[in-house]
Amino acid sequence: MTRPFDEIDVSTMAFWELSATERDARLAVLREKRPVSWQRPAEGMGSLPGSAGGGYWAVVRHADVVTVSRDPETYSSAQGYMIEDIPLEVLESAGSFLGMDHPRHTQLRRLVSVAFSPRRVRALEERIQARATMLVDDLLEQGEGDFVATLAKPLPSLTFGEMMGLGDGREHLVELADNMVSYNDPEFLQGRDGLTHLLETLVAIYGEAAALCELRRAEPGEDILSGMVTAEVDGERLTDEDIAAFLVLLSVAANDTTRQSISHGMRALCAFPDQRALLASDVEAHLPKAVEEIVRWATPVMTFRRTATRDAELGGMPVSAGDKVVMLYVSANRDESAFPDPWRFDITREPQHVGFGGGGPHFCLGASLARSMLRSVFRELVTRAPTLELGEPTFLVGNFIQGITKMPYRV
Amino acid sequence: MGFRDAQDVYDCIGAIFSEAIADPEIGPKTKEAGISIRFDFTEPDSVIFTDYATGEVFFGDAVPDREAAVRMAMTADVANRFWLGKVNVVMAMAKGQIKARGSVPEMLKMLPLAKPLYGRYEAQLRAKGRTDLLDA
Numbered sequence: 001m002t003r004p005f006d007e008i009d010v011s012t013m014a015f016w017e018l019s020a021t022e023r024d025a026r027l028a029v030l031r032e033k034r035p036v037s038w039q040r041p042a043e044g045m046g047s048l049p050g051s052a053g054g055g056y057w058a059v060v061r062h063a064d065v066v067t068v069s070r071d072p073e074t075y076s077s078a079q080g081y082m083i084e085d086i087p088l089e090v091l092e093s094a095g096s097f098l099g100m101d102h103p104r105h106t107q108l109r110r111l112v113s114v115a116f117s118p119r120r121v122r123a124l125e126e127r128i129q130a131r132a133t134m135l136v137d138d139l140l141e142q143g144e145g146d147f148v149a150t151l152a153k154p155l156p157s158l159t160f161g162e163m164m165g166l167g168d169g170r171e172h173l174v175e176l177a178d179n180m181v182s183y184n185d186p187e188f189l190q191g192r193d194g195l196t197h198l199l200e201t202l203v204a205i206y207g208e209a210a211a212l213c214e215l216r217r218a219e220p221g222e223d224i225l226s227g228m229v230t231a232e233v234d235g236e237r238l239t240d241e242d243i244a245a246f247l248v249l250l251s252v253a254a255n256d257t258t259r260q261s262i263s264h265g266m267r268a269l270c271a272f273p274d275q276r277a278l279l280a281s282d283v284e285a286h287l288p289k290a291v292e293e294i295v296r297w298a299t300p301v302m303t304f305r306r307t308a309t310r311d312a313e314l315g316g317m318p319v320s321a322g323d324k325v326v327m328l329y330v331s332a333n334r335d336e337s338a339f340p341d342p343w344r345f346d347i348t349r350e351p352q353h354v355g356f357g358g359g360g361p362h363f364c365l366g367a368s369l370a371r372s373m374l375r376s377v378f379r380e381l382v383t384r385a386p387t388l389e390l391g392e393p394t395f396l397v398g399n400f401i402q403g404i405t406k407m408p409y410r411v
Numbered sequence: 412m413g414f415r416d417a418q419d420v421y422d423c424i425g426a427i428f429s430e431a432i433a434d435p436e437i438g439p440k441t442k443e444a445g446i447s448i449r450f451d452f453t454e455p456d457s458v459i460f461t462d463y464a465t466g467e468v469f470f471g472d473a474v475p476d477r478e479a480a481v482r483m484a485m486t487a488d489v490a491n492r493f494w495l496g497k498v499n500v501v502m503a504m505a506k507g508q509i510k511a512r513g514s515v516p517e518m519l520k521m522l523p524l525a526k527p528l529y530g531r532y533e534a535q536l537r538a539k540g541r542t543d544l545l546d547a
Contacts, residue, residue, distance in 0.1 A: 048520050049444040089522040093501035195516035199501065206505030241499040 003055070006030070006037035010058050010328070011083075013043045013184065016399045020330075021343070027060055027331040035061040036315035039326075042399060044084040044184055044194060056083070056305065056324035057317065060331035062338035062354065064315045068306055068327055069358030075306035075325055076101050077362060083303045083326050083399050086195070093202055094180070094252075096245040098362065105361060107233045112246065113365060115163060115224050121368040124159070125376075131158055132376035136384055140411055147390060147409040152262035153255075155373055160254040164247075165216075165223025176205050177251035184398030202248065209244035224250075256401050257300040258370045261355075262377055263393070263404040264298035268345040269382070270390050275347050280382045291374045292351030296339070299355050302330035302402050304362075329354045330402060387411055413544070414487045417457035421470040423541060424452075424490050425459055427532045432466045437524050442466065444524075446517045449479035452487040463521075481513040492547045496529035 008026050009015060015023065030037055039058045059065055068075045078101045080091060091099050097108040114120065132155060139150050153174075161170030179201045183194040213229055220226040228243050238246075269276040279286045308323045319325060332354045334342040339349065356364035364370070381388065388411045396403030414420045431437050445464040452458070460469040460479060469475060489508050492498045500522065503509040511518060536544050 048523060049440040087519050087522045088526075089500055090519060093499060193516050195519060199504075199515060199519060202501045203505045206502050210502070210505060241502045244502060244505075 003038045005040040005055060006034060006058070008034075008037070009040065011039050011042045013397070013399075016184070017397050020402070024331070024334050024343075027328065027334070028336070030058065030060045031331060031335055031337075035059070035064060036317040036319075038317075041085060042083045042326075044399065048085045048087060054085075054324070056326045057314065057319060059314065059325060059327045060335075061315065062332040062335035062352075065327045065329060065332040065354050066358040067314065068325055069354070069362065070360040072101060072361050074308060074310055074312050076309050077105070077306060079307035080324070081305050083305055086198070090195070090199065090202065093206070093241070093245055094198075094248045096242070096249040098249055098253075102361065108242070108246075109361075109365065111228060111231050111233070111238075112224055112250070115227070116365050116369055118368045121372050124163075124369070125372050127162070128155075128159060128372050129376045129379075131155060132373070132380050136377070136380040139388075139409070140385060144408070144410040147266065147407045148259070148263055148404060149406075150409070151377065152259045152266075152404075155262065155377055156255050156258035159369070159373060160251065163223060163254075164225050164250070165221050166212075173205070173208055173247075173251055174255055176201055176208070177248075177255045180205075180248070180252050181256050181398065181401045181403065182396065184400070185396050187397070205248050205251070206241075206244045209247045210240050212247070213240050213243055253364075254366060254369075256403065257364075257366075258373050260300035260401065260403055261295055261298040261370065261374055263407055264300075264402070265294035265374065265378065266381060266388070266409075267390055267393065267404075267407070268294065268297045269378075270388075272345040275345055276382065279347055279378070280386065283379055283382055286347055287375050287379060288371075289349065289351060290347035290378065291371055292353060292355075293345060293347045293349055294374060294378070295355035295370070296333045296349075296351070296353035297345055299330045299333045299353075299402055301355075301357075301400065303328055303399055304357075327354075327358065329357075332358070385411055413547075414455055414457075414491070416455050417471055420452060420455065420457040420487050420490075421459070423536060423539065423544065424487065424494065425468060425470050426535060427494055427528055428459060428461050428468045430531065430535075431524065431528055432461075432463070432468065434528075437527065438466070440524055441521065444517065444521050446480040446514060446521075447477075448481045448483060448518060449474070450490065451482070451484045452490060453484075454486045454488065457487060479513065481511060481515060481518045483518070484510040488547055491544055494525070494529060494532040495545065495547065496526070497547070 008030055037058050038055055040055050077099055081099050097105045135151050135155055157174040182188040183198045212225055216226045216229045228238055231238055279290050304327055306325045308319045308321055310321045312319045336342055356367045391408035393404040393407035396405050432441055441463040447462040450459045458474045460474040
């Protein structure tokens, strides 16, 4: 069946190049009038042979994002998870359990989930706090510079490096993870093809992974990678490919998301001085909810896709088996029906955002860790850098990560 | 055991390319992709040239002189394992088992078309009595 594409087009790169508020003005119309709309295929990588005429359902309301997230039997992750048509073979290499359904998803996720449990994170908390203190020392000492490079980027990357036991190899891997999510950004690509770039980055990470697997097999440590090389699923060892896909997933998920929350969060505190003052007035009391509001505000991951396994109704629209369904967390986190006055940054809101996903089996594995890092860094920033000011950020262009690549600061 | 000689490669691996192009479901999609790919195999040395725009597959000496949009190099064993669904292309490239140059993204976009053929490749090998190649 051919359905007409919605007149509000969220598939063009021009749409994703708009500022967040301009973009949301259009999404607000969809939220009100057509919360589940049929969209033409997303621009970016170009279409796959034989996929012409396809499209996807754009899900923009908070409640519908939650519905899709919590019904993995109807909305599968195993047939692609990006808004764009990326060959499944490439996605499988990049996403590990992100692109799987139960039971394989459950089995693989379980292998690493223990490392991210609230208990394990509590054990790491002291070191995370010490690192945040040290990085804020540097930031204050420098007086001015790039907020992203000085603080937002190193905190998650150092934590990730430690958990994976990367040592000196960390920086290279983090750089590759950065490259991973820049496949839409014209400034980054400089005329090159996004898919070529994605593949080259993947190939480089796979090369790193193969070398790391060999090292860990010879000399296992306490880190997550060592756990993976010795783990068994259904009586079988994981292959280097399985572990490499894990590494790609974790390096992007661990680095590119918390970093964006730190940058967007600081920007929000500067833009809403009353909220900054409120947080400073009693940091420990306000911090937990403030962190949730920062994640809502930042929405580092803007979109993920599912594919319907059976006919269903969603937001009053008939979804057919095989249809692609894209959740726009970036819209759901500004849904007026879930968040009154959604463009007000308010650290006293009751947290119900979908910044870690809408619940269900794919809920962010690293949520506890991210919260811990955000608490540590904002505890420091609010108490020790009360005069910190930010200049205009440079935004990453793309339909996946809501990114800030550079942002000047001064104290 | 592996492939006996170049002709053996054409009979087994070459046949699956021809089948893809002739398939009523997959054929039109390969035509839409419209690129040409030259495969340089080693062990044994053999060459396959597929032109998806015209639907032609050339082997060995019959391979045309013109430049293909994508040029790929690998051992015939890697190609065999690919068609059995046992090769992760990204890892194979990372390990240097597959080398590709030219319009690599266009080649990547064709990968989903290969998947439905894995089972048929295996069936072809069985029909030819080449179960030795299945354990690759």
